[in-house]
Amino acid sequence: MLTDLLTINDKPGEYPPSWYASTAEPPSPRTPLEGEVKTSVCIIGAGYTGLSTAMHLAKAGVDCVVLEANRVGWGASGRNGGQIGCGFNKDQPYLHKHVGQDRAKKMWDISIDASSLVQTLCREIKQQHKIDCHYQPGIVYTSSSEKLFEEQKQEVDFLAKHYDCNDIEIVSKQQLSSVLASDSYRGGVINHSAAHLHPLNYALGLAALAENSGAKIFENSRVSSMNIPFASSHSAMGGKRIQTEKGHVIAQHVVLACNGYLNNLNPLIASKVMPINNYIIATEPLPDAFPDSLIANQQAICDDRFVVNYFRMTHDKRLLFGGGETWGYEFPADIKRIVSKPMLSVFPQLANTRIDYAWGGTLAITRNRLPCFEEISKRFWNASGYSGHGVALASIAGKIISQAIAGDKSAFDLMSDIPHQTFPGGDRARPVLLKMAMAWYATRDRLGI
Ligand SMILES: Cc1cc2nc3c(=O)[nH]c(=O)nc-3n(C[C@H](O)[C@H](O)[C@H](O)COP(=O)(O)OP(=O)(O)OC[C@H]3O[C@@H](n4cnc5c(N)ncnc54)[C@H](O)[C@@H]3O)c2cc1C
Numbered sequence: 001m002l003t004d005l006l007t008i009n010d011k012p013g014e015y016p017p018s019w020y021a022s023t024a025e026p027p028s029p030r031t032p033l034e035g036e037v038k039t040s041v042c043i044i045g046a047g048y049t050g051l052s053t054a055m056h057l058a059k060a061g062v063d064c065v066v067l068e069a070n071r072v073g074w075g076a077s078g079r080n081g082g083q084i085g086c087g088f089n090k091d092q093p094y095l096h097k098h099v100g101q102d103r104a105k106k107m108w109d110i111s112i113d114a115s116s117l118v119q120t121l122c123r124e125i126k127q128q129h130k131i132d133c134h135y136q137p138g139i140v141y142t143s144s145s146e147k148l149f150e151e152q153k154q155e156v157d158f159l160a161k162h163y164d165c166n167d168i169e170i171v172s173k174q175q176l177s178s179v180l181a182s183d184s185y186r187g188g189v190i191n192h193s194a195a196h197l198h199p200l201n202y203a204l205g206l207a208a209l210a211e212n213s214g215a216k217i218f219e220n221s222r223v224s225s226m227n228i229p230f231a232s233s234h235s236a237m238g239g240k241r242i243q244t245e246k247g248h249v250i251a252q253h254v255v256l257a258c259n260g261y262l263n264n265l266n267p268l269i270a271s272k273v274m275p276i277n278n279y280i281i282a283t284e285p286l287p288d289a290f291p292d293s294l295i296a297n298q299q300a301i302c303d304d305r306f307v308v309n310y311f312r313m314t315h316d317k318r319l320l321f322g323g324g325e326t327w328g329y330e331f332p333a334d335i336k337r338i339v340s341k342p343m344l345s346v347f348p349q350l351a352n353t354r355i356d357y358a359w360g361g362t363l364a365i366t367r368n369r370l371p372c373f374e375e376i377s378k379r380f381w382n383a384s385g386y387s388g389h390g391v392a393l394a395s396i397a398g399k400i401i402s403q404a405i406a407g408d409k410s411a412f413d414l415m416s417d418i419p420h421q422t423f424p425g426g427d428r429a430r431p432v433l434l435k436m437a438m439a440w441y442a443t444r445d446r447l448g449i
Pocket of ligand 1 (some may be wrong): 384
């Protein structure tokens with residue numbers, strides 16, 4: 001039996017007990033799919049990828065349906081750190097070397113469009129639907145060693161030289177002390193174009209924008225099987241049948257937007273896109289003087305450890321801290337204890353602070369840590385594996401897929417031409433091998449080698 005990632009850690013149809021869920025106001029559950037629905041595009045999954053695809057299609061007047069196994073933003077999109085960085089998991093100097101200067105520059109432009117798309121959508125969501133995504137500019141990327149700090153500075157020079165990017169400020173260890181009340185880092189850079197937000201509100205807002213433009217979303221509608229004719233057959237041009245418990249959709253196009261929760265719905269993508277878990281805690285509200293003295297100017301922080309620590313203050317004055325490490329599909333029983341460890345190593349002054357919330361989520365990585373865009377067969381699309389950069393990249397993926405469906409495949413092809421290797425091992429061995437590799441890198445991190 002394969003692990004069912006949709007049910008192993010969470011109650012079906014319920015948001016996990018996160019600070020996000022406790023501060024969001026989702027509408028009552030939408031009705032599940034029943035009977036037959038015919039549409040142009042059927043999208044599976046209502047995270048940022050699926051919702052952004054639906055919103056862009058609906059705005060362009062294309063008929064589309066979203067099928068979500070649980071609730072809108074139930075997956076990684078409603079649980080993440082909310083950080084909107086620039087670029088990809090691999091830095092631009094690496095991309096120049098490995099995908100070529102021209103493609104690397106075009107990818108950079110896509111990532112910049114992605115960040116500004118999120119900003120624009122947050123504005124629209126607030127204006128049209130009165131949902132506050134708490135969009136806040138400024139991320140400080142901190143370095144845990146002199147060597148990594150030097151590399152960071154070189155990257156800043158590279159971005160200024162090649163892309164005329166001058167929004168990033170280098171901060172020495174001494175300057176960093178006025179931004180962050182922690183002794184853990186050697187220096188860092190402040191990216192004034194990067195930002196952070198309330199991820200679940202953003203997902204709920206995207207759904208509202210999509211529905212407002214005519215998209216139809218069904219919740220508690222898990223897809224159990226798909227009948228997708230082969231690319232070469234005549235029927236591939238239409239008539240794809242997507243089955244849920246109580247109904248089915250007949251569509252010309254199908255979009256897989258399941259990211260880390262794909263399970264084995266499509267074995268080809270499942271072999272290239274690996275689910276991993278990550279955890280976040282939120283403290284009790286901190287005393288009035290505390291928040292600004294912990295992190296200045298409402299910025300978010302992201303460090304450079306292999307098991308990344310990322311943190312920020314919430315609008316109700318809690319520290320929200322992401323990190324910790326466990327490998328395997330099951331969430332640990334004591335997320336609070338596991339994530340408190342790195343939090344206290346960064347902020348020992350919080351030793352007596354209560355932790356009010358702790359939750360986990362499943363994201364997805366690829367072997368080269370670049371997103372996997374693929375037209376699996378004619379009119380059967382996938383985008384996933386954003387490798388920790390999905391707030392911005394999944395949002396733009398929806399736009400790119402909708403353009404491809406409308407006939408402009410330039411951005412889709414740019415991304416899908418990047419080759420993706422499969423993870424070694426079959427369905428069973430893959431998680432074990434990943435666990436071993438991750439444990440090795442995490443150990444290297446702790447030893448500083
Ligand atoms: C703890 C954590 C912290 C993170 N921090 C950041 C961060 O700070 N910045 C950043 O950029 N990224 C971050 N990420 C990653 C980011 O959240 C994801 O890349 C992004 O949300 C992916 O969006 P998605 O729509 O592709 O997938 P998801 O949001 O996971 O949505 C997939 C949806 O598909 C549905 N689904 C799956 N199977 C089926 C089926 N058979 N039938 C119907 N529906 C189905 C699921 O229920 C789910 O709702 C983080 C992730 C986690 C877990």
